[in-house]
Structures are given as structure tokens and as C-alpha cells.
Amino acid sequence: MKKYQGYFIDLDGTTYKGTKRIPAAARFIKRLQAANKTVLFVTNNSTRTPEFVAANLRDNHDIDVTAANVYTTALATADYLDRVAGDRRQAYVVGESGLRDALKQRHFILTDHQPDYVVVGLDSQVTYAKLETAVLLIRAGATFIGTNADSNLPNERGMVPGAGSLIKLVEYATQQKPVMIGKPEATIMQMALQKTGLSQEEVVMVGDNYNTDIRAAINTGMDSLLVYTGLSTPEQVAKMTIQPTHTVKNLDEWTIE
Template structure:
């Protein structure tokens, strides 16, 4: 589906869930696509809004499913958030709600994690949102800390069904403080631009592969990238026309892109 253009693609960005893996299992063709990128020495990054895990954790999870991605080729919303804050306030301080993926990224960016008059409150993903931690965040924001969230996703998947995620908890904090967070992750094209900077790539020669119109595709368009929508995730073919924007291409799966590398 979707005509291929003659535009030269030198760098690839790809979402993870719904493009490379589904519920921990590799999507057919995903391992071949990554192998082709590495064989042809194409710059690439796997992008994810998941801030729970470190890049090393995610590389291990992908390897377990049979996809060989080096940890330096994984770009999470936690890493993008830490990079953004370093550019805003170098060696600043933050009160962080999140897991190891976020706290590690903040530490490595030179940030001090503190509950005492931080520059920022940074909200990320966690499986155990604490009422005490949320209360602390509300009080610090009311006292003047700036509010940052890794991503706007309101729910996350689990074996039992949807779980409240960063966006849902951010909405609660916003209701209590009157302050909305700045979201760094998708669909903010900021995450894509930081990814491009990481691999020293240019938007004119970079493509984004995703399974969601409202995050991957729209952010790719806004960042000036060629976009590929795959149908192995959350978007059905009939859903595409419901949006006021379109991907450059619609393909059945990432397997259809192996020959494009």
C-alpha cells in the first residue's frame, strides 16, 4: 500500500511496540529489518515513550525476542527528557516520579534528585504510583517547581488490561495545581529532533516508522521526516482517513521495508 518515492533515506527512526514487537514477541520481519540496517551501516534509533526501562534493559528485552539492537541505538522518552533538561538548566535539580529508566537518565545527565526546592518536578512512568509522591509533586509545583512529563500517554498495557499512565497522573496533578506539564516524548517533535541530533542525521534524509497516527506519524510529519505507517500495531487501514494528515506511506509491516534499507 502507498507508492514508494525516490527520496533517499539515509537514517531510520522506528517505534518499538507495534512495529518491532507485540506483547514481547518479535513481529515477523523485524529482526531482518534491524539486521539489514546494521549490515548496511545505516544510522538508526528505536524510539519509545516508555520511560520505565533503561536502554540496556530494553536492548535485553529485544534480544530475548530475537531482535539484536545495541543499547546505544535505543532512545527513550526518559533520555530525551534528561537531554532537554540539560539544555534548559545544566546540572539542575529535580524531584522525579519514575522508575530506573528515568532516574538513571537524570543522574547521567548531571541532575541532582531532591525533594528540597527542585528546579523541576519530572513525572514519568511507574507501575506503582504513590499517593505520597504525587502529593509531594503537587506541593513542589505550587511552591514554584516547573512541571515536566516524559510523555502524554494516558494508559499503558498490561496482561490484565489498561493501566493508568503518565498522562493520566499528570492530569490529576494539573487539576490540583492549575499547571500543565511540558511533555517531551511523542508526539512532541522535540523527541525526534533530539534523536536526530544523537545520530547526527538530517530530517530531509530520515524516515520514521510507527504504528500510531496520533504519535508516531504526526510527530514525524512535524519534524519534517518521511513517514511509514505499519498495520501491525494499533492502527487499522480504515483509521487512516479519520485523521486530517496522512503518512507518506502505509505498509503492512516492517518486513516490507527490508529492501528499502
């Protein structure tokens, strides 16, 4: 078993299932903390701040972490744009407070007047007018950025539209491909590595979804640990050309070196 210093960990399906606890995940995190491992929750959710995510983990899932242990696609988007933008610091955002706050913290000005970037993420209050504005601004020359490609999100009502569904609408109306940030893209993983100061060889990506978590690791040249507590099944994964580095039925099975 390879020894890893860092563990990048998915949330829904891996650490919890909606509001339902996954007790093995809480025990897994406690074991990592006791072994002084670097723990970073890497999530495609752009709507929540790291503070909110950490509070939910502490209060509802018996996982004692802080905002410093959370890296959202909103933060990754802001970090990526901060790295490439130079003095082009104006953005129009279709998204919620997590995304808007992350961009403002990186000194971007949010505007609908000739922005340099149009950033589209999940927005539960989205309107036709917001999407219309995004499309027109991109067609006028703004660079199109998408937070993540998730087509759906699970909630108590079922599989509702995710950020990827909104991004696809804008893509179809503009005939322009966005720069994508979240899993399975390598960008969020590279930004997370930069945040932790670890190399890709020192980290394993832990997740339940082959098409996001495991593909993100593959695209970054990282090892992966697929846990069968969420979306992907052994039958589905068996058909994949590239297999996860490791698989477990639940996180109690994983030995920390």
C-alpha cells in the first residue's frame, strides 16, 4: 500500500449522503487527522462558502474540520482567474453567494457592463434574464468560464439540474465552449495541490463517482480511491478502460500508512 500525505476527499456520496451520515467516513477522517495527514474536501459545489461546508460537517456529520479543509469549485474558479487574469478583473456571474464571494475576495469586480469574463455556476434563482445577459456578453467578447459540468444534483426531490445544465444552455446559445474548472477537469486538482503545497504523487483523490472524482485524478496524474457508498457501482467501474488505483466498499476498509 502506497503511503500518501494528502487526501483530497469528495463530499456527497463519499462523506455523507445528503443529510444522512456515513459513519465510516467520519471514522476515516478521524484516523487521517490522528495520523497527521493533510485533509482537503474538494467539491464541485460552488454555491456554499467553505465556512458553511465546514460548519455542516461539524454540526451534522461529526467531522471536526474548518474552512481551511474545504476547497470548492468556486474557490478554484477564483484562484484560476486570479492566476490568468492580470489586470482583466471584471466578471459577470451566474451563480450564488459562494461563487460571488470567492471572486470578490480575489478582487474581481462583478458587473454586467463589458466584463472580461462570464462565469456560470449553479444558481437556484436563475432567470431567463440572467442567462440572456450571460449569452449576450459572451457573444460580445467576454471569456466564458464554467464552474463544473455536473448535469444533475441529488436532493430530496430527486435528480435536479446541476451547474452543467445551465452551462450547456449558455454554450448552445453562444456556440462557444467554456473553460471548465471543476472535476473531472485537472484545473481544480492543480489549484488544490497548489493550496496544500503537495505534489500529485503525495496525494490520493477519494470519491464515489468515477466520472467526476476518479477521472479528475486520472486527468491530473494522481492516484485514486473509489469508495462504493455513492454513485458508481462495481459493475459500472469494471467496464472502464482505466481503473481506479484503489477501491473499497466503505472507508473503514482503508488502511492509512
